[in-house]
Amino acid sequence: MSTRRNPGTDVALIAAFAALVAVCALLPAIKVAGPVPITLQTFAVLLSGAVLGMRRGFLAVLLYVVAGAAGLPIFSGGAAGLAVLTGPTAGYLIGFPLAAGLCGAIVERLPRRSLVSPVAIFCAGLVSSALCIHTLGMAGLVLRADLTWPQAWDIDKIFWLGDVLKNVAMALVATAVHRAFPGLLDRPAAPVPAGQGQPEGTPTA
Numbered sequence: 001m002s003t004r005r006n007p008g009t010d011v012a013l014i015a016a017f018a019a020l021v022a023v024c025a026l027l028p029a030i031k032v033a034g035p036v037p038i039t040l041q042t043f044a045v046l047l048s049g050a051v052l053g054m055r056r057g058f059l060a061v062l063l064y065v066v067a068g069a070a071g072l073p074i075f076s077g078g079a080a081g082l083a084v085l086t087g088p089t090a091g092y093l094i095g096f097p098l099a100a101g102l103c104g105a106i107v108e109r110l111p112r113r114s115l116v117s118p119v120a121i122f123c124a125g126l127v128s129s130a131l132c133i134h135t136l137g138m139a140g141l142v143l144r145a146d147l148t149w150p151q152a153w154d155i156d157k158i159f160w161l162g163d164v165l166k167n168v169a170m171a172l173v174a175t176a177v178h179r180a181f182p183g184l185l186d187r188p189a190a191p192v193p194a195g196q197g198q199p200e201g202t203p204t205a
Contacts, residue, residue, distance in 0.1 A: 013056060013060070014052070017047075017048040017052060017056075017057070017060035017061075018061070018064040020048070021044040021096075022064055022068075022072075023044075024041050024043060024044040025044075025064075025075060026074065026078065027040055038158075039076050041076065042099075042133060042163055043166040043170050045097075045099055046167065047174055048060045048061055048100045049061075049100035049105075050174035051174050051178070051185070052104060052184075052185070053105075053107070053108050053185050054101050054104035055104070057101060057103065058104065059097075061096045061099075064096070065085075065093055065094075065097060068081075068093075069081065069084070069085055075093070076089075087144055088140060088141055089137075090140045091137045091141065091143075091144075092137035095133040095134075095135070095137055098136070099129055099132035099133045100128075102127075102131065103128035106128065107120075107121060107185065112182075115175070115178040115185070116175055116179050117175065118171035118172050118174070121170070121171040121174050122167050125167040125170050125171060133163075134156055134159070134160075138153060138155075141155060
């Protein structure tokens, strides 16, 4: 028999990981060439998906983005407001919840033995970061900073080494969490074969 997760627990986890992303965004950033600073946001974004799964990971990071757009000074450098979502870094912010969701979707489908091995989770994070954060981030630079794609790549490539290191840290932390709390991940329910899962003698339609 399947058990339903407590909605209050889900809300608390979503809020906690949204707060974690905010804290990582507000830690001192490393300024590099271009308008996008290096922060620990990517670590927290991908950790949200790897620990909570697709749905809750996406919602946690979406909550962070919505709260910042609503005026809370929780974007990098204490920025806030809708103007940030129309600036040159908008693509990265839009990519954050999508990356968390994709990372969570991949991790949910890993065999249970892979959840205690950081290699698989590292790969899930790196793929999600590349497809969602970096691709949309460069698109934002092209659209909002009037750069060409090669110029946007010149800015974005600076972040790759740091992202690899942050993904290593994320995978190690996520692995430790799954070892300590093996039932925490928001996995999709396994399909029940036809004719099973019902009490004996129960009529079927």
